[in-house]
Amino acid sequence: EAGVTQFPSHSVIEKGQTVTLRCDPISGHDNLYWYRRVMGKEIKFLLHFVKESKQDESGMPNNRFLAERTGGTYSTLKVQPAELEDSGVYFCASSQFGDEQFFGPGTRLTVL
Amino acid sequence: EDQVTQSPEALRLQEGESSSLNCSYTVSGLRGLFWYRQDPGKGPEFLFTLYSAGEEKEKERLKATLTKKESFLHITAPKPEDSATYLCAVQAPYSGAGSYQLTFGKGTKLSVIP
Numbered sequence: 001e002a003g004v005t006q007f008p009s010h011s012v013i014e015k016g017q018t019v020t021l022r023c024d025p026i027s028g029h030d031n032l033y034w035y036r037r038v039m040g041k042e043i044k045f046l047l048h049f050v051k052e053s054k055q056d057e058s059g060m061p062n063n064r065f066l067a068e069r070t071g072g073t074y075s076t077l078k079v080q081p082a083e084l085e086d087s088g089v090y091f092c093a094s095s096q097f098g099d100e101q102f103f104g105p106g107t108r109l110t111v112l
Numbered sequence: 113e114d115q116v117t118q119s120p121e122a123l124r125l126q127e128g129e130s131s132s133l134n135c136s137y138t139v140s141g142l143r144g145l146f147w148y149r150q151d152p153g154k155g156p157e158f159l160f161t162l163y164s165a166g167e168e169k170e171k172e173r174l175k176a177t178l179t180k181k182e183s184f185l186h187i188t189a190p191k192p193e194d195s196a197t198y199l200c201a202v203q204a205p206y207s208g209a210g211s212y213q214l215t216f217g218k219g220t221k222l223s224v225i226p
Contacts, residue, residue: 004155031212042116043156043199045213056211091155098203098212099144103155 004104006092012110018080021107023092031095032075034067038088082111114139116217118200124223125190133185133220135200145183147176148199156199190224197221
């Protein structure tokens with residue numbers, strides 16, 4: 001069974017540019033989550049989809065972040081415009097129910 | 113606000129030297145406590161879920177235990193391949209919105225020296 005995949009693995013952009021991260025969950029997993037780890041801090045929750053619906057977006061830092069999950073399959077997280085403090089590793093996870101969440105390898109975002 | 117504190121931040125062990133990692137938590141009701149392993153450059157890898165005080169789970173050289181305020185990850189006779197960062201996370205009972213979010217600690221970086 002294929003695991004959670006994320007693309008790209010690394011992204012380096014200039015402040016003010018736009019970046020879109022993609023996550024493909026494990027097949028059959030209705031629940032999809034985005035998390036972020038900023039340097040020196042713990043992994044923090046951003047949002048949770050159930051199929052194509054946003055179940056909880058309480059962790060989204062501001063309106064420069066937009067997450068979508070059209071058709072209830074893969075998800076994208078767009079940052080527009082990117083700021084320096086957006087640098088970090090963005091993780092996607094998926095679960096079939098509410099229990100074990102399986103994580104992807106992450107996308108390392110560097111904003112210069 | 114849910115909080116998770118892990119200690120120590122880093123731990124160096126000789127191969128075969130058993131030890132324990134600690135995860136203290138404050139949560140408004142606990143639905144589940146999760147242990148993950150993370151290798152450099154990779155995402156967290158699921159290890160265990162514990163649901164109630166007194167529960168224990170084992171996998172190879174690892175054993176996780178849970179009390180009402182903390183969890184321990186016991187490592188018996190570790191090997192160099194056990195070197196990784198071990199993360200603890202808690203999940204509160206489902207809210208009306210049905211959120212399954214995890215609250216993570218900063219992790220314990222374990223190094224096992226041959």
